[in-house]
């Protein structure tokens with residue numbers, strides 16, 4: 142069965158389930174749309190990351206921001222359509238800490254819908270690489286939230302999901318509460334990539350939230366060192382503040 146037939150079968154099954162148990166908006170309880178537990182009004186109220194800098198994705202109306210002109214990040218473009226505030230932040234929390242996989246579906250679908258609106262002529266990278274968790278953290282959580290969202294994005298956009306080309310060979314301590322310099326030290330050497338599969342390819346590195354950018358910087362640098370032709374940073378949500386930890 143090819144991908145199109147699988148999607149038609151999945152849509153058919155979801156349609157039957159919708160009639161038995163209609164989807165309800167997670168936020169307001171109104172009828173959901175597109176087989177999702179989200180209503181149209183709440184979707185439209187999701188916080189756009191309006192007119193972002195194309196390199197660091199901070200809201201900014203003047204093209205590439207001064208910080209990125211002076212000292213650009215490793216990746217060539219950032220695509221982050223939402224701000225990390227409610228209800229997007231709640232959906233990410235629901236997925237990450239309560240394993241609500243419907244939230245991954247909503248976030249993945251919303252990312253694709255906004256991608257089409259904000260970047261209508263965007264050249265699609267060839268590979269979608271979810272930001273890996275260290276295996277001990279993945280075992281503890283039971284899943285990788287970035288990968289859970291990226292699965293829906295890959296299906297929506299017809300992209301190849303490549304979750305095994307980038308990994309974390311060693312344990313890194315939690316980044317919470319560390320200064321920029323401490324984060325850089327903590328993350329150095331944290332990633333490894335399969336060069337034979339990455340070399341010459343255009344890739345999108347996918348994460349749920351980008352905060353300081355330290356983790357994304359280390360991962361993107363690893364992919365470029367492994368021979369990737371172009372790396373874009375894709376994420377659902379951008380928290381406020383500059384990419385303080387990623388400048389060289």
Ligand SMILES: [Zn+2]
Pocket residue numbers: 166167168169170171179180181182183184
């Ligand atoms: Zn609603």
Ligand SMILES: [Zn+2]
Pocket residue numbers: 194195196197198199205206207208209
């Ligand atoms: Zn910038």
